[in-house]
Amino acid sequence: xxxxxxxxxxxxxASRTEVIEELLRLFKIGEKSRxxxxxxxxxxxxxxxxxxxxxxxxxxCRSILVDKLTIVVGRSETGIPWPEEKVNTVILFVSPVKxxxxxxxxxxxxxxxxxxxxxxxSIAAAGSEADILALLGFQIEEQGE
Amino acid sequence: xxxxxxxxISLHDLDVMIADLNRKDIRKREADMGLHTExxxxxxxxxxETYCKSINRKWRGLYNQLTKHYGNAVVPALMGRCAGCxxxxxxAVCSDPERNFKIHxxxxxxxxxxxxx
Numbered sequence: 001x002x003x004x005x006x007x008x009x010x011x012x013x014a015s016r017t018e019v020i021e022e023l024l025r026l027f028k029i030g031e032k033s034r035x036x037x038x039x040x041x042x043x044x045x046x047x048x049x050x051x052x053x054x055x056x057x058x059x060x061c062r063s064i065l066v067d068k069l070t071i072v073v074g075r076s077e078t079g080i081p082w083p084e085e086k087v088n089t090v091i092l093f094v095s096p097v098k099x100x101x102x103x104x105x106x107x108x109x110x111x112x113x114x115x116x117x118x119x120x121x122s123i124a125a126a127g128s129e130a131d132i133l134a135l136l137g138f139q140i141e142e143q144g145e
Numbered sequence: 146x147x148x149x150x151x152x153x154i155s156l157h158d159l160d161v162m163i164a165d166l167n168r169k170d171i172r173k174r175e176a177d178m179g180l181h182t183e184x185x186x187x188x189x190x191x192x193x194e195t196y197c198k199s200i201n202r203k204w205r206g207l208y209n210q211l212t213k214h215y216g217n218a219v220v221p222a223l224m225g226r227c228a229g230c231x232x233x234x235x236x237a238v239c240s241d242p243e244r245n246f247k248i249h250x251x252x253x254x255x256x257x258x259x260x261x262x
Contacts, residue, residue, distance in 0.1 A: 030262025032146045032245075040158045043192065047185035052178040062165060063158045064219060065261070097161055097217065102168060109174045116178065 003071055003111070005138040009129045011076040011090070016045060019080050020059055023072040023092045033065040037094060049082055053116050055124030057087040062095045062105055069095050069108060073132065089124055089132065111137065146245040146262070149204050153248075153257055156196045156208065157219040163189050204248065204257075211256055219257045227251035227258055234258065 006026040013019035020041050024034045040061045044050065050058045057080075071093040079086035091112065095105040116123065119135040126132045133139065165171045166186045175182050197205055211218035220228040225239045232253035238244055239260075249258045 032151070032262045036151060036154055036158070039155055040162070043159065043189070044162060047188040047192075048181055050180060052180065058178070058180075061158065062161045064154065064161075064217075064221060065158075067221070067223075067261075097157075102165060102171065105165070106168075106170050106174055109171065109178070113174060113178045 002137055002139045003069075003108070004141040005071040005073050005133070006141050007073050007129060007133070009073075009075045011074045011080070013076075013080065014078075016057075016059075016080060016082050017042065019074060019076070019090055020045075020092065023074050023090065026072050027066070027070055027094075029065060037061075037063055037065055041092070041094075049084065051082050051085055051087060052112070053120035053124065054085070055079075055087050056089045056091065056116065056120065057082045058112060059090065059092045060094065060109075062097050062101060064097045066094045066096050069093065069104060071108075071138070073136070073138065075129070075132065089126075091136070146259075147248055149201050150245060150248050150257070150259055152196065152200050153204060153208055153219050154259060156193070156200065157217070159189060159193055159196060160212065163193065207250075207255075208257065215254065215256065217256070219259065220251075222258050222260050227254060227256060229256040230254040 008023060008026060011019055011022055013022045021038050024038055040063055041059045044061050045059060052058045074090040076088050079088050095101050115136050123132055123135050166182050172182055208218045222234055226233050230253050232251055238249055244260050251258055
């Protein structure tokens with residue numbers, strides 16, 4: 001199964017907070033909701049940074065502010081302090097709060113865990129957007145409308 | 146958006162985070178990825194206390210009561226309906242552009258409603 005994601009492959013944010021805000025700007029939600037989501041993700045990071053592999057961070061949470069699993073992949077050439085170690089690849093996702101969403105959330109965590117276990121080094125070192133997405137089993141969401 | 150409503154939404158998301166970290170399957174999955182959640186749970190609970198103190202007593206009481214009863218106290222309005230019980234919400238409220246600047250509750254289930262911006 002391929003997950004549909006949004007991407008930003010030239011992140012300009014220099015800190016964890018800035019990068020999370022930058023990636024959340026890709027979400028199709030309003031400014032206020034975005035601010036609340038940034039707050040929730042920040043809380044999650046403060047109680048334990050989500051660096052899941054050298055060079056890869058996985059900020060995530062579940063929230064009533066989204067109605068479907070929303071995934072954004074970001075990449076920084078210079079690296080982002082997260083905050084103790086630098087990461088260059090950020091996979092941010094927010095799952096909705098629905099009856100079966102803990103299972104959906106856990107299933108996606110399982111998908112990511114499997115890919116990182118198998119291809120973690122390759123993902124962190126990948127040279128192109130297409131390579132990262134292929135390694136993660138993602139496809140880009142069409143920006144319609 | 147009403148400040149108290151913002152706080153109630155944040156409290157709800159925090160409660161979801163705490164509930165997730167209390168789930169064995171999610172905790173195991175996070176631990177498999179090297180994410181340490183033991184201390185996190187305690188910190189989140191402390192943070193919850195702080196959040197609660199910043200919420201007006203009336204809304205905090207309602208939130209706790211609804212959470213106890215339904216499991217979720219805050220829900221979005223979806224196509225003019227309460228996402229918790231699917232009751233159609235009053236048209237006058239739904240069409241009011243300032244609807245998030247006041248806390249509204251579902252006339253049937255009493256859950257706190259917000260409109261996605």
